[in-house]
Amino acid sequence: MAKIRGAIVVDNVTCKGCSLCVASCPTDVIRLADEVNAKGYNYAYMHQPEACIGCANCAMVCPDSCITVYKVKLAETV
Amino acid sequence: MSIDIKDIIKPENLVYQKSSLLTDRVMHYCPGCTHGVVNRVIAEVIEELGIQEDTIGVAPVGCSVLMYNYIEVDWHEAAHGRAPAVGTGIKRLMPNKYVFTYQGDGDLAAIGTAETIHACNRGENMVMVFINNGIYGMTGGQMAPTTLQGMKASTCPFGRDIERDGNPLRMTEIVATLPGTCYVTRHAAHTAAAVRKLKKALLKAFDNQKNNKGTSFIEVVSTCNSGWKMTPVQSNKWMEAHMFPFYPLGDIKDV
Numbered sequence A: 001m002a003k004i005r006g007a008i009v010v011d012n013v014t015c016k017g018c019s020l021c022v023a024s025c026p027t028d029v030i031r032l033a034d035e036v037n038a039k040g041y042n043y044a045y046m047h048q049p050e051a052c053i054g055c056a057n058c059a060m061v062c063p064d065s066c067i068t069v070y071k072v073k074l075a076e077t078v
Numbered sequence B: 001m002s003i004d005i006k007d008i009i010k011p012e013n014l015v016y017q018k019s020s021l022l023t024d025r026v027m028h029y030c031p032g033c034t035h036g037v038v039n040r041v042i043a044e045v046i047e048e049l050g051i052q053e054d055t056i057g058v059a060p061v062g063c064s065v066l067m068y069n070y071i072e073v074d075w076h077e078a079a080h081g082r083a084p085a086v087g088t089g090i091k092r093l094m095p096n097k098y099v100f101t102y103q104g105d106g107d108l109a110a111i112g113t114a115e116t117i118h119a120c121n122r123g124e125n126m127v128m129v130f131i132n133n134g135i136y137g138m139t140g141g142q143m144a145p146t147t148l149q150g151m152k153a154s155t156c157p158f159g160r161d162i163e164r165d166g167n168p169l170r171m172t173e174i175v176a177t178l179p180g181t182c183y184v185t186r187h188a189a190h191t192a193a194a195v196r197k198l199k200k201a202l203l204k205a206f207d208n209q210k211n212n213k214g215t216s217f218i219e220v221v222s223t224c225n226s227g228w229k230m231t232p233v234q235s236n237k238w239m240e241a242h243m244f245p246f247y248p249l250g251d252i253k254d255v
C-alpha cells in the first residue's frame, strides 16, 4: 500500500499568526511558535511534520498565502 | 518507510503554492481576515483561466480599498458604493474584457444599494463579489444593514434592535429576484472545503461572463475578527452559529 507523506513550508516573515491553519489541519501538524517574527506575530510552523498528509487544507484557509505544500507517495515495503 | 522532510520539499512534489498573480506586498488586512482568503482565491481563479491580461477589477471603499495592490490585473478604484456603476461603464466600453467588482456590505448594501440593484436589474455582464461581515469594518465596526438581530456593533453596543434599527437586509436574495442576474450564490471561506467551493463558484461566474449571460453575484459570508472582538478561530465558529442560519450557504439562482 502506498503511503502519503506531506510537508509544508511557512513563510514566517509574512505569517500573521492567525491560527486558522492550525485549526484547519486534520492531522494536527501545525502550531504557533513561542518566538515572534519581526512584525511581532507568533508564526506557524510544523510541530508534527511526520503527520502531514499534504492535503493543503492549511494553505486553503491562509489569508496571507504563507503556506507552500508538498506531497509524495511512498511505496511501502512489507 | 521513512523519508526526510527535505526529500519531500522538492519542486516535483509541489501541490500548492501562492498564485503568481499575487504581488509580494504583505496584505494590510488584520490577521485571519476573510478578505485575504477571498483576494487570494480571485487571483487563483484568474490565473487558472489564463485571463490576467483581459481582466479589470473594480475596488471598493472599505477594508479592501487597497486590493489593487495585491492582484496583478488592471484596476479601477470606485467611490464608496459605486463599484457596480463603474464596472458597468468599463464593461460597456470594453465588452471583451472580464470585469469584476469587489465590495463589502457597507459599500454594496448601504451606500451602494441603488447601484447594486440597478446593475443587477440591467443584467450588466460582470462578476460581483460581496463580502458580508455584518459590519463596517474599516471605520470601526459600526452597524451595517446586514448586522444581525441582537448582534453587537460599535453603534449598537447592546445589539441590533429591530424596533429601533430595522431588519437585517438579505441583499443576495433581493438581487436573485431581478431578471438580469444569471447566477446568485452564497459562500463562505472559513474551511478548506468552503474555499474550494467558492473557487468553483468564481470559475463559473467568470465563465458566465464569457458567455454573456448577465450578472453573476457571489456573496461570501465573512468574519471581521477585529470588529467582532474575537480571535479568527472564534469568529469562524460565531459565524457558523449565528450568520449561517440567517445567511444560508448555497445557490439561490442558476439559469
Ligand SMILES: Cc1ncc(C[n+]2csc(CCOP(=O)(O)OP(=O)(O)O)c2C)c(N)n1
Residues within 6 Å of the ligand: B061, B062, B063, B064, B080, B103, B104, B105, B106, B107, B108, B111, B131, B133, B135, B136, B137, B138, B139, B144, B224
Ligand atoms: C462617500 C463616503 N461615505 C463614507 C465613507 C466612510 N467609509 C469608509 S469605509 C466605510 C464602510 C466600509 O464597510 P464595508 O463596506 O462593510 O467594508 P469592510 O471595511 O467591512 O470590508 C465607510 C462608511 C467614505 N469613505 N466615503
Ligand code: SF4
Residues within 6 Å of the ligand: A010, A014, A015, A016, A017, A018, A019, A020, A021, A022, A043, A044, A061, A062, A063, A064, A065, A066, A067, B032
Ligand atoms: S493561516 Fe497563514 S497567516 Fe495564519 S497562522 Fe497560518 S500561516 Fe500564519
Ligand code: SF4
Residues within 6 Å of the ligand: A006, A007, A008, A024, A025, A026, A027, A028, A029, A030, A051, A052, A053, A054, A055, A056, A057, A058, A059, A069
Ligand atoms: S497539508 Fe494538510 S496535513 Fe499537512 S499541515 Fe496542511 S492541513 Fe495539515
